[in-house]
Amino acid sequence: MWRRTSAIVVPTVIAVGILAYMLWRVWDDLLMTLSHADPIYLIVATGVCVLAWVMRGWRYQAILDGMAIRTSLSFSTACIFLSQTANLIIPARLGDLVRIFILKHERLATYSQGISSLVVERVFDVVTIAILGVAALPFVVGTPEWYLPLILVPIAGGVAFALFLWVMGERTSENRILSIVFRMISEIREASLHPRALLLLGASSIGIWVVDILVCAVVVLMFGEQIPFAVVVLAIVVGNLVKAVPITPGGVGTYEFALATTFELAGTAPATATVIAVVDHLIKNGVTLIGGVAALYFFGDWSVALMRRSFKEGLSKEELREP
Template sequence: MWRKISAVVIPTVIAVGILAYMLWRVWDDLVITIASAHPLYLAAAVIVCTAAWFLRGWRYRAILGGLTVRVGLIFSTACIFLSQTANLIVPARLGDLVRLFILKHERLATYSQGFSSIVVERVFDVVTVAVLGLLALPFVLDVPDWFLPLIAVPIIGGIAFALFLWFVGDRHSENRILAVIYRIFAEIRAVSLNLQAVLILGASSIAIWLVDIAVCTVVVLMFGEWIPFPVIVLAVVIGNLVKAVPITPGGVGTYEFALAVTFELAGMAPATATVIAVVDHLIKNGVTLFGGIASLYYFGDWSVSLMKRSFSEGISREELREP
């Protein structure tokens, strides 16, 4: 029991501590900075952020289609909303497991199909973000030395993972655990390692992250700031790559810190950089939470108990077997 409590409490305390430190060091300038905000930009940022979610839903629908799981756009978007809402509460991105149960309950998909779809989505997300950061680097001056390896590692890792899947090929095993692993490899390879999939998933991933960057751009404009677009791209890239390490639920605290540091390195005032980072993430998490609540109504009451069961019991070996 204490292990489960500490797994939630400790990451939450870390997130609150990071945010508290960031706000404390610029507290005297916060009121002036917030007073300069233009409220209309807030509505625009929310609309743009919502559009990004439906783009994510469209891409996830395409991924599931490659796994022979047919769903609609609303269904696929609701799946992502619900799992990402869970990620705001549960550490280590365990909220993603909610999708496995939704797909099993609603579409009779296997757990391996659900897991494979999440892996494909995550790989395309991380690699796309890193590539956008790599493209932005030449246009940003005085970039810290640690930015390059942070961006290069996901790209190299993505290439290595693709090569690994390619050379593993189609394998089978009598061992139940190995059979599941080989099946997941085969599913990931089938849905991602072909020209059509790379073009569709790659193009949609770029569109998703450009829209995500557009949200941050609108927030920058909301506070009357002007900063080169490549700097905003790099800030969002660094923020999301740092957030990808599941230190805190939803990357709260770590994302804001990375975003603010990048803006400050580009010459932005610390108070303004902090407020922009906090508001940007607050908008994105707020839309996520609203979408997650709406998704609970969409799926019905069973989804609440299903989420609880997924975290309290986990997935057994028997459940991982093909139906």
């Protein structure tokens, strides 16, 4: 019981501590910065954020289609909303397990297919934002030296993963564990490692992250700032690469700190940089929570029980067995 509680409480305390420190150090200038905000841009940023989620749903629909799992756009988008809402509460991104249960319950997909679909989505996300970071880096002056390896490592990892999938080919094994692993590798290859999938998922991933960056760009305009677009791109890239390390639920605290630090290094006032980072993440998490609630209604009562079980138990050995 204590281990389960501490796994949630400790990351939450870290997140609250980071945010509290960020706000405390700029508290004197915070109210003045907020007084200059134009609420119209808040509405625009929220609308752009909703568009990004629909695009994510469309891409996930394409990933599942590559595994011969037929879904609607509303179903795939609801899947993502529910799992990402769980990730705002459950540490270490374990909320993604919710999506695996949904696919099993609603589409009779195997657990290996559910996990494989998540792997494909995550690899395209991380590699895409890293590529956008490489494109923006030459246009931003004064960035720390460690930004470059932070951005290049995911790209190298993505290339290495693709080569691994290609070298492995189609394999089978009598061993139950190995057979599951080989089946997952085959499913990932089928969904992503051919020209049409690479083009479709690559282009859609770029579109998703450009729209995500535009949310932050609109928030920048909300406070009347003139931050170069390349700086906004780099801030979102660094923020999401840092958030990919599951230190806090939903990356709360670490994401804002990375964004604010990048803006400050580019010459933005600390109070403004902090407010932009916090509001950007509030919009994105707010849309996530609203979408998660809508997804609960979409899937029905069983999904509420699913969320509760996921928070308490996770995947059991029996549930991980292939049908």
